[in-house]
Amino acid sequence: MFKMASKIGLAAALSITACSVFAVPVVAQDVELRIGPDGVRPVIRDRDRDRDRDRYGDRDRGCSPGEARAAARDEGLRRPEVVRATSRSVTVEGMTRNGPDRITFANRRGCPII
Secondary structure (H helix, E strand, O other): OHHHHHHHHHHHHHHHHHHHHHOOOOOOOOEEEEEEOOEEEEEEOOHHHHHHHHHHOOOOOOOOHHHHHHHHHHOOOEEEEEEEEOOOEEEEEEEEOOEEEEEEEEOOOOOOEO
16 A cells, blocks of 8 residues: 555656646846857847847947937927037037027937037
């Protein structure tokens, strides 16, 4: 009787263990190992940037002159005109109620004000 109970207990333990192995939640991995001339390097992927790269291509979207003019209009400038665009900033001049004014935007996606 003891021998049969031990076999049943062992079978139950094995079946519970087998079921728990399949019930482990799947975890997505964002780390990738690359082997190159400078050795093995971990690469951490940014899914949002990868998705945007697929959508817009490999170009880095900055603040275009049209986007800068639209953002300046949203900030209250009338007749905005881009007077200077560098790799780091876009400067827009226009008129407000108090006279001429200038707004400088960062040359990044979304045109944040500097």
